[in-house]
Amino acid sequence: MPHRLHSELTMSGPEQSLLAGALLGAGLPAEAHRHLELAGADFQSDAVAEQHLREAQTLAPDHAAVLIGLYRFYFYKGRLGEALGVAQTCLAKAARDNGLDADWRRVHRGDAEFSSYSAILPRFYLFALKAYAYLQMRLGAIDEGHAAIDKLLELDPTDKVNASVLNDVWKRIGHDDDE
Numbered sequence: 001m002p003h004r005l006h007s008e009l010t011m012s013g014p015e016q017s018l019l020a021g022a023l024l025g026a027g028l029p030a031e032a033h034r035h036l037e038l039a040g041a042d043f044q045s046d047a048v049a050e051q052h053l054r055e056a057q058t059l060a061p062d063h064a065a066v067l068i069g070l071y072r073f074y075f076y077k078g079r080l081g082e083a084l085g086v087a088q089t090c091l092a093k094a095a096r097d098n099g100l101d102a103d104w105r106r107v108h109r110g111d112a113e114f115s116s117y118s119a120i121l122p123r124f125y126l127f128a129l130k131a132y133a134y135l136q137m138r139l140g141a142i143d144e145g146h147a148a149i150d151k152l153l154e155l156d157p158t159d160k161v162n163a164s165v166l167n168d169v170w171k172r173i174g175h176d177d178d179e
Contacts, residue, residue: 028066032059036069049073062093064124071131080138087131094125104129104151114155126152126161133166137173146170 028036032055039052053073056066067090074083095102098112098121113119114126129152137145149170152163 027060028063029059032056032063032066035059036065039069039073043073043076046077064090064093067093075135080135084132084135084139087128087135090128091125091132094121094128097121098125100125104132104148107151107155109155109157115158117160123161126156126163129155130161130163130166133163137166137170142170142173 035052035056039049039056042048042052050073053066053070056069060066067086071083071086071090074080074086091104092102094100095104095107100107100111107125109115112122112125114122117123129148133145133148133152135145136142136148145166149163149166152161153159153167156163
């Protein structure tokens with residue numbers, strides 16, 4: 001799967017701001033926030049940035065801001081296996097926070113307010129599942145990734161999180177771009 005598609009799969013600026021304000025900032029200890037900022041400032045130095053992220057994780061191990069920071073770090077450093085592990089942690093956290101079944105395969109549209117774009121916790125769940133699907137496909141687990149895409153489209157039939165982009169990628173797998 002082409003890496004250039006990641007930009008199509010990430011959150012937009014306003015979307016990211018809404019999630020950051022409503023979900024990510026609440027309850028984050030100031031020292032953990034400082035470590036996240038330092039990780040961003042030292043992003044080019046893998047060891048230093050990762051150490052700051054680990055310090056933030058020690059201070060706030062289950063906080064969405066820390067988990068998303070770790071996910072982005074691993075993703076943009078090309079450490080996709082580790083990014084997948086964080087995506088799975090985010091998915092488990094989002095399931096707990098939404099009172100959903102721990103197995104995404106057993107979650108149904110009526111289990112949370114997936115249809116409301118302003119429902120932050122259900123949207124976080126959808127984005128975590130989207131990251132999981134994307135990384136599964138990038139790492140070669142095409143069937144697993146496709147199953148997660150199908151679940152996204154079931155939970156979000158109006159496609160607010162753009163799972164159809166992933167579905168289009170899945171349909172093109174094995175075909176040349178020239179076809």
